[in-house]
């Protein structure tokens with residue numbers, strides 16, 4: 368068994384904004400090189416907080432109260448800022464949620480793609496441009512010369528997301544964090560973007576943490592998955608095992624609830640209130656134990 372690329376152990380955090388309310392409750396997960404791992408859960412489950420801990424951008428108002436986030440043996444929580452900066456944007460990169468706001472509206476795509484390559488990889492202007500063109504072709508953008516010369520507003524949401532995917536894979540990272548990268552897109556484009564991330568990840572053998580609230584997306588793209596509720600891991604394992612043999616009533620209810628990204632019109636069965644009551648009871652019991 369290969370040793371993990373990322374190993375989160377008993378990570379706990381509270382929100383100082385909300386009277387030290389727990390945000391993460393002893394979360395553990397391992398990610399092997401080249402693995403796609405889904406962080407799934409409803410709003411407030413703690414998915415983004417885990418992603419931010421991995422990216423070294425936890426807000427000041429979230430205080431870690433225990434645990435570690437090891438990336439190849441380096442604990443990202445205790446690394447000096449300089450060492451952290453060397454990792455972020457190079458070994459670990461981000462595909463952001465909203466392609467609309469993630470690109471600078473007043474700069475052409477060329478500058479936005481090549482800046483990082485020059486800064487992070489020390490490429491010359493010509494080499495960075497050649498790399499940017501090759502990357503745009505890899506993410507299946509036709510007419511990459513025209514796209515390089517464009518401003519973000521001249522491109523569709525799907526195109527902008529392809530550019531951000533190209534940018535995330537550009538420095539040859541070991542880990543890409545994808546934060547709900549298809550939420551802002553319509554269903555057909557979503558499918559294309561998921562396929563593209565999967566293809567890029569395979570071609571580059573990159574590990575991916577995929578943040579989503581949608582189990583349908585997990586089914587499509589993730590090898591393994593951690594399901595969270597109120598900052599606690601409810602169930603974790605391979606995607607196939609969790610979807611085919613869900614162990615927890617909440618997982619079963621979520622699978623029944625949908626919505627499936629490939630069948631958004633299918634009728635939904637809401638998660639029964641009794642399951643949420645049980646979840647809260649379980650969490651209170653473990654807290655007081």
Ligand SMILES: Nc1ncnc2c1ncn2[C@@H]1O[C@H](COP(=O)(O)OP(=O)(O)OP(=O)(O)O)[C@@H](O)[C@H]1O
Pocket residue numbers: 381382383384385388390408409410411412413414415416417426428429580
């Ligand atoms: N900047 C912040 N400062 C303090 N607490 C925060 C901050 N952001 C989020 N939290 C707290 O952390 C909890 C978990 O939020 P988080 O954003 O990680 O959940 P999530 O699963 O990613 O939800 P969503 O899908 O809505 O993004 C929230 O309920 C909130 O109380």
